[in-house]
Amino acid sequence: MIFSEKLPDSDQFFDLFETTGWNTKYELTKDELFLALQNSWFTISVYDKDRLIGFGRIICDGIVHALILDVIIHPERQDEGIGKEVMDKLVEKCKKHKICDIQLFCAKGKKGFYEKLGFEIRPDDGPGMQLEKYW
Secondary structure (H helix, E strand, O other): OEEEOOOOOHHHHHHHHHOOOOHHHHOOOHHHHHHHHHOOOEEEEEEEOOEEEEEEEEEEOOOOEEEEEEEEEOHHHOOOOHHHHHHHHHHHHHHHOOOOEEEEOOOOOOHHHHHHOOOOOOOOOOOOOOOOOOO
């Protein structure tokens, strides 16, 4: 496996993103999705030869807050430790820059994976809210 901080090819990323089912909700085009990647603070791509099999990214203000997004491992390659390696690299980047607050979006059913890495569920009265796409 090869880990790269270079953005993946837009076609390969779109194909990987489609394996999650998230785009049923978001309805993003390949170009819109790639623009989102370009606006990231840090990305990590995982390749097996030339095939993109994993990805993760951070949006961040560079000082206080970081948000980990789009941690995706191709379904055929899950349970091989690739996701943990991606997360280790994302968290290490934040630690290197002394980011005070690391948050993440967790896909349905993946809570246990992130808890094993030290992430905690926010308390009911804790910070955090969201506004879904209604337009």
